[in-house]
Amino acid sequence: MKIEVEKCAKTKIGDIDFGSAMPFGKYMSDHMFILKWENGQWGTPKIEPYHALSIEPSSKVFHYGQAIFEGMKAFRDANDKIFLFRPKDNIARFNKSAVRMNMPEVPEDLFYDAVKQLVALDKAWVPRGEGRSYYIRPFMIGCEPALNAVPSAEYLFMIIGGPVDAIFHGDVTVKIADHFSRAANGGTGFAKCSGNYGGQFYPSTLAKKEGFQSVIWTDDATHTHLEEAGQMNFMIRIGDTLHTAPVSDRILDGITRKSILQLAKDMGIKTDISPILVDDVVEAGKKGEIKEAFGCGTAAVISPISALGYKEHYMKLPKLQSEETFAERIRQRIFDIQYNRTADPYGWRDEVL
């Protein structure tokens, strides 16, 4: 399907100082992609100047939460070439989320062309510098104006994006959840649907009041397994093995997670993908065997954890020299691939022409 393109009359790129901070998700570039589903089919795909939407207050998304999204990035290399990182994995995951939320799937080729054309058109917005990138946010909402609690008959699929800084959370202290859950068996944890995120805010706010910066989610039934780190996948190094939980109904199949697992293997780091028991972590903490722990995801790449709290236990992790950490070594490897500074043996880079 050919994408119709309406260019903006005047770029607003001059309003942004690329030399200053670019907080995550604050700035949007000149254009957006929009595609409507109605009468059981997709309409005409369009790239238009970025603009506000006008939708009815009775739209289903406001009441029943049919909303999904993705997060991916474009990177600028030293020669001003622009690359996406594993975009087809995001597209496939988006459609898995769509199925789970009873929404129509977006044709993969069209989705892929839309991302590439949008980034190519707004290429000037892809910032320069390690850690900086153009963050791409595809999303879909049920927009039929009707309050009956059945799936929407109309949807808007859109892609917006803008420049972002490297995200650095600093060393994060985390509370291991012993009551609240992010996801349940048979639920939507594996999908990127908006409600999964809204539901995290309250427990995270409570954890902040207790002095933690984030929450490690545990399994809903027993709270005995460590699953995700805030809005990221979770990894922990015990001794010299890097452990992470297998993906499931409750755990998102993170693209950073699977990239790290591959690169760790290539670097000779032992990895273990199996359920991580809180009791084992507490035991390892007592013996001083936990060397590092981190969350991983597109936004921050790797976000190191400095301490883990669980009920009466508080495990402060050692402060290793950054070059000794798996986190730093792997992060550099990922950056080297994303910024086109090294070979790309798995074809993860995807040039935007």
Ligand SMILES: Cc1ncc(COP(=O)(O)O)c(C=O)c1O
């Ligand atoms: C709940 C959750 N887990 C893990 C991740 C990491 O996934 P990815 O590495 O694909 O960004 C994300 C972010 O997308 C997330 O929202």
